[in-house]
Amino acid sequence: MSDVNERVVAWTADELGVEGRLLDVVKAPARVLSEHGAQVDPTDPEIVQLAADLVATMRISPGCVGLAAPQVGRGVKVFSVDVSEHPKTRDHHGTFVLCNAEVVESSRNEKAREGCMSVPDFTGDVKRASRVLVRGQLPGTGEVVEVRANAFEARALQHEIDHCDGYLFLDRVAGAHAIHPRKTYL
Amino acid sequence: MTLHAITVLGHDRPGIIAQSTAILGSLGLNLEDSTMTLLRGRFAMVLISEGAADTASIEAALAPLGSSGDLTVTVRELPDDQQTERRTTPWVLTVHGGDRPGIVSSVVAQVAAVGGNITDLTTRLSGELYLLVAEVDLPVDVDVDAVRAALNATADRLGVGATLSPVEADEL
Numbered sequence: 001m002s003d004v005n006e007r008v009v010a011w012t013a014d015e016l017g018v019e020g021r022l023l024d025v026v027k028a029p030a031r032v033l034s035e036h037g038a039q040v041d042p043t044d045p046e047i048v049q050l051a052a053d054l055v056a057t058m059r060i061s062p063g064c065v066g067l068a069a070p071q072v073g074r075g076v077k078v079f080s081v082d083v084s085e086h087p088k089t090r091d092h093h094g095t096f097v098l099c100n101a102e103v104v105e106s107s108r109n110e111k112a113r114e115g116c117m118s119v120p121d122f123t124g125d126v127k128r129a130s131r132v133l134v135r136g137q138l139p140g141t142g143e144v145v146e147v148r149a150n151a152f153e154a155r156a157l158q159h160e161i162d163h164c165d166g167y168l169f170l171d172r173v174a175g176a177h178a179i180h181p182r183k184t185y186l
Numbered sequence: 187m188t189l190h191a192i193t194v195l196g197h198d199r200p201g202i203i204a205q206s207t208a209i210l211g212s213l214g215l216n217l218e219d220s221t222m223t224l225l226r227g228r229f230a231m232v233l234i235s236e237g238a239a240d241t242a243s244i245e246a247a248l249a250p251l252g253s254s255g256d257l258t259v260t261v262r263e264l265p266d267d268q269q270t271e272r273r274t275t276p277w278v279l280t281v282h283g284g285d286r287p288g289i290v291s292s293v294v295a296q297v298a299a300v301g302g303n304i305t306d307l308t309t310r311l312s313g314e315l316y317l318l319v320a321e322v323d324l325p326v327d328v329d330v331d332a333v334r335a336a337l338n339a340t341a342d343r344l345g346v347g348a349t350l351s352p353v354e355a356d357e358l
Contacts, residue, residue, distance in 0.1 A: 027313075027315070028282060028283075028315045029282065029283045029284040029285075029314055029315050029316070029346070031345075034283070034347040109354075119315070121312035121313070121315070122310065122312065122317070127354065166347075167349075168282070170280055170282050170317060170319075171280050171282075171347070171349040172351075173278070173280060173319055174278070174353075175278055175306065175319065175321050175353070176278075176306035176307055176308045176319045176320060176321050177306065177308065178319065179308055179310060179317065179319055181224075181310065181312070
């Protein structure tokens with residue numbers, strides 16, 4: 001399939017017209033990570049700045065393919081994604097930010113091991129749809145866009161939307177043996 | 187044939203499983219169920235063996251494992267008891283939040299209160315983050331929404347979050 005949304009592919013953080021700042025990433029058990037994020041006005045200058053900050057912070061974080069507002073301490077529904085460099089990616093939309101996003105359709109569940117910058121010491125096996133239709137709004141213009149995503153981009157979108165709803169991958173793990181320490185303790 | 191429960195706990199190093207299973211094999215014992223993990227970096231293994239060897243001879247054969255003093259080995263004969271079948275549905279319970287005393291006991295008390303049975307449990311502490319994942323069988327007549335409400339109320343009191351989701355098994 002190559003069912004990508006050309007508007008989203010064409011989107012870049014330059015459209016925001018503000019310089020992104022680097023923010024600190026908060027880690028579990030920070031309360032904000034478990035709170036349901038608030039809907040936002042995507043044209044609000046504060047949200048536009050947050051969008052730019054998320055992209056900037058995502059870019060300097062090694063291996064980071066997505067960052068949600070709660071991860072920088074803001075309990076709102078905004079996240080950035082860019083899976084273009086990841087080996088598990090099939091189709092993708094490059095770098096983009098969505099506000100108030102939700103999964104509209106999903107199918108083809110697959111299990112895979114996920115990590116998260118906010119849970120640095122663990123990974124977990126999580127079943128997620130490998131095809132999704134996500135609806136959200138672009139920051140700045142507030143345009144409503146639909147993103148049809150597959151494979152790793154679909155997984156990343158669901159992971160970020162979960163953050164905006166107050167869920168971590170820890171809430172989705174498949175069972176008691178589905179959590180794996182990243183480090184050993186000496 | 188007799189079942190024995192054997193535990194090996196202590197300082198981790200390469201070769202513990204190889205050595206212990208070779209000893210059990212030499213006694214003609216079959217390994218049935220086993221589980222092994224590292225708990226805060228320590229080796230922890232529990233296994234059930236089946237075979238004719240008696241407890242004393244298994245203990246004697248495994249003694250070299252613990253001879254350096256950094257591994258503890260226990261051997262117990264298991265009585266032959268049949269599990270009673272109960273009609274249940276499978277769930278995964280996840281709890282995570284800031285570490286504090288009493289998270290596990292308070293949460294699992296809610297499961298026990300409705301006759302739920304925990305069949306698998308992992309807890310992990312890393313920095314301030316405490317994490318519990320349990321697989322839970324709930325009796326079929328249990329009101330799951332009420333269990334979830336009780337778990338959430340307990341979690342709120344502890345300042346942690348709890349999620350109870352059905353186990354999804356795809357039949358192929």
